[in-house]
Amino acid sequence: MNHATSTPRFLDCQTASDLCPIEQLRGQAESGQLVLRFSALGSDESTALISRLSRELDEHAIFQSRFGSDSQWITILPLVSKARIQAHRQAIHQAMRAYAQTCAELIGKYEADVLSQEWTVDDHGEHCQFVHAGSGQTVEAPFERLTHTSQIDPYFFAVFVKSTAELKPVAELIAHDFHDAARILEVMAAEAAGQSIG
Structure with missing residues (x-):
């Protein structure tokens, strides 16, 4: 599947504990770029979450796509298998x-x-x-x-x-x-x- 032209989808959360189960996240990310937008996630929490998601979603790129005082965004991007x-x-x-x-x-x-x-x-x-x-x-x-x-x-x-x-x-x-x-x-x-x- 080619995801190059897909529009990013956004999932708004407050903290990492608000995330849906990993299999549900994987399903949502399979159709294209998924951006997790957190309103209350510290930088250490963000680093830990990226590390965890990278292990659990090993055929995806996981990276911080926005960092600010008001919100942090983490992108989940499906990769070539x-x-x-x-x-x-x-x-x-x-x-x-x-x-x-x-x-x-x-x-x-x-x-x-x-x-x-x-x-x-x-x-x-x-x-x-x-x-x-x-x-x-x-x-x-x-x-x-x-x-x-x-x-x-x-x-x-x-x-x-x-x-x-x-x-x-x-x-x-x-x-x-x-x-x-x-x-x-x-x-x-x-x-x-x-x-x-x-």
């Missing part, structure tokens, strides 16, 4: 390898001043963004060579995958750029157990 990631394991590994290789090639050509004029370049410190004029492929490349999954930035990987036509099967797994890509990379890293991308 581990089963879907595993079913596309080979395509994902190929996408990771393609991202690492494309980064290395573009950085190498840029530093050697032989990069094709089809690429626009935005050098901003530790990274350099390359955008292909024809295809629209977008590559946010770190100057440091990528060798392991843990080095790949989830958002940069999502942008690359979504702008690379031949990686459409992997792009279809990513509804929420940062969170779904982080989930994919986390599952792949756990399976790789320290193996290199290549």
